[in-house]
Amino acid sequence: MLENIKILFHQGKQYIPDLRTVEAPGVFRGRPIINLESVDNEALKEICPTHAISANPVQIDLGKCTFCGECALAFPNKIKFTKDYKIATNSLEGLIVKEGEDKLITLNADLVRAEIQKYFKNSLKLRQVSAGGDGSCEMELGACSNVNFDMGRYGIEFVASPRHADGIVITGPITENMAKPLQTAYEAIPQPKIVILCGVDAISGGIFVDSPAINRSFLKTLKIDLYVPGNPIHPLTFINGVLDLIGKK
Amino acid sequence: MSAIAIKNNQQIPVSSIPLVDYHNFLIFNTSLLKLEENHCVNYFGIPKNNTIQLFCCVANDNNQNILISSSIIDKDKPYPSFSEQHVAFEKFEREIHENFGINYTNHPWLKPVRYAYDRQNKSNTITNYPFFKIDSEELHEVGVGPIHAGIIEPGHFRFLCNGEQILHLEIQLGYQHRGIEKLFLNKKRLVERNTLAENIAGDSVIGHTTAFVNLWESLCKFEPSDDILLSRIIALELERIAVHTGDLSGMCTDIAYQLGSSVFGRLRTPIINFFQQWCGNRLGKSLVRVGNNNFPFTNELRTKLIAVLDKFEPDFDEMCKETFHAPTVLGRLEKTGIITNQLGKEIGLVGMAARMTNINRDIRSSHPFGYYTSLAHQPILKEHGDVQSRGQIRREEVKQSINYIRNLLNNIPLKQKEVTTNLQLTPSSFAISLIEGWRGEICHCAITDEKGELIHYKIKDPSFHNWLAVAMSVRNNEISDFPIGNKSFDLSYCGHDL
Numbered sequence: 001m002l003e004n005i006k007i008l009f010h011q012g013k014q015y016i017p018d019l020r021t022v023e024a025p026g027v028f029r030g031r032p033i034i035n036l037e038s039v040d041n042e043a044l045k046e047i048c049p050t051h052a053i054s055a056n057p058v059q060i061d062l063g064k065c066t067f068c069g070e071c072a073l074a075f076p077n078k079i080k081f082t083k084d085y086k087i088a089t090n091s092l093e094g095l096i097v098k099e100g101e102d103k104l105i106t107l108n109a110d111l112v113r114a115e116i117q118k119y120f121k122n123s124l125k126l127r128q129v130s131a132g133g134d135g136s137c138e139m140e141l142g143a144c145s146n147v148n149f150d151m152g153r154y155g156i157e158f159v160a161s162p163r164h165a166d167g168i169v170i171t172g173p174i175t176e177n178m179a180k181p182l183q184t185a186y187e188a189i190p191q192p193k194i195v196i197l198c199g200v201d202a203i204s205g206g207i208f209v210d211s212p213a214i215n216r217s218f219l220k221t222l223k224i225d226l227y228v229p230g231n232p233i234h235p236l237t238f239i240n241g242v243l244d245l246i247g248k249k
Numbered sequence: 250m251s252a253i254a255i256k257n258n259q260q261i262p263v264s265s266i267p268l269v270d271y272h273n274f275l276i277f278n279t280s281l282l283k284l285e286e287n288h289c290v291n292y293f294g295i296p297k298n299n300t301i302q303l304f305c306c307v308a309n310d311n312n313q314n315i316l317i318s319s320s321i322i323d324k325d326k327p328y329p330s331f332s333e334q335h336v337a338f339e340k341f342e343r344e345i346h347e348n349f350g351i352n353y354t355n356h357p358w359l360k361p362v363r364y365a366y367d368r369q370n371k372s373n374t375i376t377n378y379p380f381f382k383i384d385s386e387e388l389h390e391v392g393v394g395p396i397h398a399g400i401i402e403p404g405h406f407r408f409l410c411n412g413e414q415i416l417h418l419e420i421q422l423g424y425q426h427r428g429i430e431k432l433f434l435n436k437k438r439l440v441e442r443n444t445l446a447e448n449i450a451g452d453s454v455i456g457h458t459t460a461f462v463n464l465w466e467s468l469c470k471f472e473p474s475d476d477i478l479l480s481r482i483i484a485l486e487l488e489r490i491a492v493h494t495g496d497l498s499g500m501c502t503d504i505a506y507q508l509g510s511s512v513f514g515r516l517r518t519p520i521i522n523f524f525q526q527w528c529g530n531r532l533g534k535s536l537v538r539v540g541n542n543n544f545p546f547t548n549e550l551r552t553k554l555i556a557v558l559d560k561f562e563p564d565f566d567e568m569c570k571e572t573f574h575a576p577t578v579l580g581r582l583e584k585t586g587i588i589t590n591q592l593g594k595e596i597g598l599v600g601m602a603a604r605m606t607n608i609n610r611d612i613r614s615s616h617p618f619g620y621y622t623s624l625a626h627q628p629i630l631k632e633h634g635d636v637q638s639r640g641q642i643r644r645e646e647v648k649q650s651i652n653y654i655r656n657l658l659n660n661i662p663l664k665q666k667e668v669t670t671n672l673q674l675t676p677s678s679f680a681i682s683l684i685e686g687w688r689g690e691i692c693h694c695a696i697t698d699e700k701g702e703l704i705h706y707k708i709k710d711p712s713f714h715n716w717l718a719v720a721m722s723v724r725n726n727e728i729s730d731f732p733i734g735n736k737s738f739d740l741s742y743c744g745h746d747l
Binding site (some may be wrong): 027048160206 | 364
């Protein structure tokens with residue numbers, strides 16, 4: 001018993017007190033800023049593995065971006081990745097970062113359904129389904145509930161059964177072989193329910209977008225409530241995005 | 250001569266691989282596996298008109314050789330199987346059967362592997378998998394998945410149980426199939442292929458990407474600098490520490506040992522946060538690149554890493570000591586999910602799952618690259634082959650990796666950033682790359698045509714060998730021990746399904 005208490009004592013304080021304002025350690029690549037300097041646009045577009053960069057005006061689609069940082073390494077004056085991890089939003093347009101703009105990424109309040117904040121503000125149970133995800137976003141979603149991030153403090157938890165869930169969190173590009181089980185899980189969740197796409201693969205297909213082994217038709221039938229960019233997503237991005245969605249301060 | 254002997258990360262002209270008729274090909278490779286020092290690291294086919302050219306790669310654990318042999322067979326004729334002689338080939342032959350429709354006359358278990366989108370027989374679908382069945386009034390079936398209770402990848406498990414006892418488990422995979430091997434051919438830019446390699450399996454980002462870049466550089470006859478090689482090995486060992494620690498947490502969770510679950514879980518955090526400090530990504534994506542080090546390992550990082558390890562080690566030791574002495578833990582881990590040494594050899598286990606049952610197999614010692622040569626790695630071996638052994642191996646390998654990293658940090662001078670461009674693939678070549686990831690041996694093979702274009706890319710995750718061991722280990726266990734048994738192997742779904 002004494003040994004156990006000693007271990008507990010040795011861990012010190014592990015939880016992050018304020019998940020809304022904590023600074024991400026190291027060289028975290030979050031929201032990019034693109035300045036107006038003119039560069040060889042073709043070369044810039046060519047450097048991106050997932051065609052997330054387009055020209056005239058130069059812009060990055062965070063739904064396609066793997067945050068590998070190759071563009072910022074090759075054109076350090078043109079593109080900089082800030083440590084701003086609040087990059088989740090609820091519209092595809094909101095994921096586009098244009099040159100010459102340095103504005104925060106926020107949710108479009110008009111697109112948030114009224115019942116979401118009414119029912120889920122103080123308790124939100126989510127069912128996660130990996131549909132071809134490589135396990136990285138899944139690990140980071142798991143980390144959201146560990147002692148460091150402790151998402152449970154807000155009443156947000158992952159549950160085993162879709163019947164107990166208020167929403168679905170999808171990772172992976174959605175493989176043909178997983179399309180049907182994903183749909184079954186979604187349908188098993190009672191109404192009203194929310195849909196969250198986590199990671200570049202889920203949002204746009206990522207590097208797998210043109211693979212004949214994926215089938216994203218199910219997504220076209222859904223209204224997506226939250227897009228969480230990243231490869232993988234950072235727990236802080238996910239937690240802040242969900243808090244904004246359910247209207248928690 | 251039936252085969253050519255090459256080393257890890259060596260490229261050779263495709264024409265130098267001896268072509269033998271199928272009969273001799275079969276005898277040669279199956280006799281190789283009669284010796285314990287040999288195991289099959291890859292076996293695959295490439296279609297050519299109405300024929301299939303087979304390539305078999307058998308590695309020798311003692312003399313650093315990898316024996317490559319080849320044979321051309323007709324699509325329409327049935328052939329005797331390797332698997333009849335040695336079970337270790339069974340998955341490879343099932344894959345060849347699934348992809349090209351090759352029929353084997355005496356394969357014991359010719360079932361679908363992953364339902365690849367370009368499989369030969371489209372009437373085989375993931376919903377009509379032919380499960381093994383037993384007709385009985387007493388037995389019942391339990392189906393689990395494809396979607397599991399936790400936040401993990403999908404796969405289906407079908408148990409045949411007698412009461413609480415598992416008689417048989419069959420594992421059906423393929424839900425994660427993304428067509429990665431074909432994407433390697435279709436995507437022409439290096440940055441795309443490098444990104445693909447990073448997305449093969451999220452828990453082995455460094456392992457798979459290092460296999461890819463080593464392979465690519467050998468195909469381009471490029472010699473990476475000391476700094477690049479050093480970075481890769483530090484990253485590989487850090488990945489091992491992070492995942493092993495996270496797995497110890499997962500194992501504690503599965504036996505409801507809350508203290509271990511929380512403490513090991515939080516101990517993983519500073520290791521992956523170090524990756525973020527190094528390259529901006531907690532799992533090391535974007536770190537490993539062909540021919541360059543976008544994120545050089547600086548003196549500042551060296552100081553930080555030493556500080557991280559200094560803080561990590563005493564807490565890790567303390568928690569391990571408590572965990573592996575707690576009767577509540579030992580009662581669940583000991584004699585659960587046993588794979589005997591004999592069975593392990595038959596299956597052809599690799600990596601940690603091989604070493605836990607006293608099979609001395611580790612690419613870091615048998616086919617080392619870069620600084621592994623100077624580390625003179627001694628694999629950690631356990632004898633019992635149970636969940637406890639798999640836990641203990643993680644504990645000791647974490648300690649070993651920390652020592653290796655400390656050694657490397659003491660001795661090696663660090664250099665500045667370098668970028669190499671315009672690497673060209675050597676035409677008409679074959680190359681193979683082996684890496685000991687945290688889970689085990691990762692093998693990538695590539696073949697180029699006469700124009701220097703990639704015509705085949707083959708990935709083998711250690712899970713490809715080891716899934717069978719999960720199914721075998723739970724026999725006669727209580728079904729309630731399945732989660733801990735499964736977690737103790739922690740095999741990859743996406744690495745298998747590709």
